[in-house]
Amino acid sequence: MRAPPARARLSRRPGRRAEGAALNDVGNAFNDWNERSLKRGWGLGVRWYAIFGSVRLDFGRAEDIQGNPWEVYLTIGTQLL
Numbered sequence: 001m002r003a004p005p006a007r008a009r010l011s012r013r014p015g016r017r018a019e020g021a022a023l024n025d026v027g028n029a030f031n032d033w034n035e036r037s038l039k040r041g042w043g044l045g046v047r048w049y050a051i052f053g054s055v056r057l058d059f060g061r062a063e064d065i066q067g068n069p070w071e072v073y074l075t076i077g078t079q080l081l
Helices: none
Strands: 006-012 020-025 040-048 053-062 070-077
Touching: 020 053
Parallel strands: none
Antiparallel strands: 006 020, 020 040, 040 053, 053 070
16 A cells, blocks of 8 residues: 655746756555554755756655665656656
């Protein structure tokens, strides 16, 4: 099962082809509703809109993971969903 995620995104588009975003996410997947624990994360990202789609670069931090909780996401092209 999956807990319904709670997401918040604040974006600002200073130009026609660029955008900055602040992200916050809470959620998790689990098999038993009695043993659920929600995980939290946040991040910052930039988007550049080109003729072939967008280029997105996001830096995310997991609040509930020990060690190196930072991850980098690079997405090129259009979103299908």
